[in-house]
Amino acid sequence: xxxxxxxxxxxxxxxxxxxxxxxxxxxxxxxxxxxxxxxxxxxxxxxxxxxxxxxxxxxxxxxxxxxxxxxxxxxxxxxxxxxxxxxxxxxxxxxxxxxxxxxxxxxxxxxxxxxxxxxxxxxxxxxxxxxxxxxxxxxxxxxxxxxxxxxxxxxxxxxxxxxxxxxxxxxxxxxxxxxxxxxxxxxxxxxxxxxxxxxxxxxxxxxxxxxxxxxxxxxxxxxxxxxxxxxxxxxxxxxxxxxxxxxxxxxxxxxxxxxxxxxxxxxxxxxxxxxxxxxxxxxxxxxxxxxx
Numbered sequence: 001x002x003x004x005x006x007x008x009x010x011x012x013x014x015x016x017x018x019x020x021x022x023x024x025x026x027x028x029x030x031x032x033x034x035x036x037x038x039x040x041x042x043x044x045x046x047x048x049x050x051x052x053x054x055x056x057x058x059x060x061x062x063x064x065x066x067x068x069x070x071x072x073x074x075x076x077x078x079x080x081x082x083x084x085x086x087x088x089x090x091x092x093x094x095x096x097x098x099x100x101x102x103x104x105x106x107x108x109x110x111x112x113x114x115x116x117x118x119x120x121x122x123x124x125x126x127x128x129x130x131x132x133x134x135x136x137x138x139x140x141x142x143x144x145x146x147x148x149x150x151x152x153x154x155x156x157x158x159x160x161x162x163x164x165x166x167x168x169x170x171x172x173x174x175x176x177x178x179x180x181x182x183x184x185x186x187x188x189x190x191x192x193x194x195x196x197x198x199x200x201x202x203x204x205x206x207x208x209x210x211x212x213x214x215x216x217x218x219x220x221x222x223x224x225x226x227x228x229x230x231x232x233x234x235x236x237x238x239x240x241x242x243x244x245x246x247x248x249x250x251x252x253x254x255x256x257x258x259x260x261x262x263x264x265x266x267x268x269x270x271x272x273x274x275x276x277x278x279x280x281x282x283x284x285x286x287x288x289x290x291x292x
Contacts, residue, residue, distance in 0.1 A: 002081035003090055006061055007054040010285035014255045015053040015145055017275050018167065019045050021259035022149020024271045025163065026156035041152050044105040048113055049145055051098025056120030056141065058091035063124045075290075108151040116144045131179070139172035142255075163207075163262070170200045170258060174251040177235075177244060178292060190236045190247075197228055200258070208265035216269050220261035220276070227254040249291045253282050 023029065023042060061068065061077050062084055069078040076082045082090075095117050102113030119141045127137035143164030150156050150163070173196035176189055201221055208217035231250045235243040256279045264272035 002076040003087075005076050005289055006058045006082065006087055006090065007094070008057045008291060009289050010282045010291050011057065011252060012050050012053050013278050013282035013285065014252060014259075015049040016046050017256040017259040017278050018142065018145040019049045019149035020271065020275050021263050022146045023152050024149075024263045024268045025146075025160055025266050026150045026153040028152050028156075029268065029271060031153070041105040044101045045109060045148060045152060048098045048101035048105065048109065049148060051094045051096070051101060052113060052116045052120070052145070052148075053098075055091045055094030055096075055098060055117070056124065058087055058094060059121060059124045060128075062087050062091060102148065105152065106154065108154040108157065109148055112144055112148045112151050116141060116148065119144060135172035135175035136168070138175040139168035139170070142171040143168040146259075166200055166203050166262065167255070167258070169196055169203075170251075170255070173197060173200075174248055177232075177251070178248045187236055187239055190232060190239060190244075194229070194232060194236075197225075197232070201225060204258070204261050204265055207262070211265055211267055213265050213267050216267075216272070217261055217265040220257055220264050220272060224254055224257040224261055227257060245292065249286060252291050253279070253286060256282055 020042075023045065028038075028042075061075060065077045065084050068075045073079060077084055077087055099110065099113045099117060103110035119137060123134065123137040123141060128134045130137075143166075146167050147157065147161060147164050150160055173193040177193050179189070201224070204217060204221060205214065208214045228247075228251050231243070231247040235247040237243075256275060260272040260275040263275055
């Protein structure tokens with residue numbers, strides 16, 4: 001159970017949503033009829049993102065063990081449920097599974113998986129300590145995760161690589177907010193995050209307009225906006241650590257709705273609804289396991 005806590009299972013579900021959105025954007029599902037052979041790379045990329053995300057967050061706790069002993073002693077490593085060495089072995093195994101799964105799916109996913117691993121470790125060890133580079137570093141991890149899905153059709157990367165900027169901006173804003181999760185934060189950062197959230201919504205609407213899918217995309221974006229802005233406004237009114245923590249938790253889980261919105265914008269309502277079904281799974285896991 002302690003090892004599962006280290007992996008942040010609720011967050012892992014959101015990473016699977018990223019990959020499924022990327023696969024849909026690539027045109028893979030519309031290009032091939034579903035059979036066992038075509039399903040294999042989809043399964044491999046889902047396994048890959050589970051390993052990559054799980055390994056990344058495990059190493060986050062490995063590198064933060066000393067700080068967590070002071071600020072979050074209830075976490076598995078400082079509480080003694082798992083040793084740093086055991087957690088390190090788990091993180092290495094998870095990253096290995098993530099890279100191996102991607103390499104089996106193809107050379108392009110393999111390269112991207114290695115890039116995700118490197119970016120995650122850089123964030124865990126150094127990036128998080130920089131006020132500007134840290135959020136950008138974390139956002140890049142998520143942007144690459146969307147590209148991991150798109151890379152299922154290598155030729156689609158040249159057409160849609162810039163879509164990775166959407167999760168980069170979104171996750172960077174959440175990471176920026178999370179700096180006040182323990183001791184509380186200042187309102188300027190929360191207002192800045194609000195503007196970045198609006199920018200993300202505007203980007204999705206722009207692509208929906210080019211695809212003439214404004215209405216279905218809007219349905220998902222309304223749910224997305226409600227989920228992220230409601231706790232954020234509460235945090236702005238009272239920027240305590242508890243309120244900021246709720247805003248961060250909602251922001252992370254709402255990534256599933258953002259992925260569904262992007263999928264709907266690319267004229268795949270069926271897949272968008274399928275991705276949305278991951279929301280109650282992630283939310284349920286978040287009630288059992290920590291998100292941050």
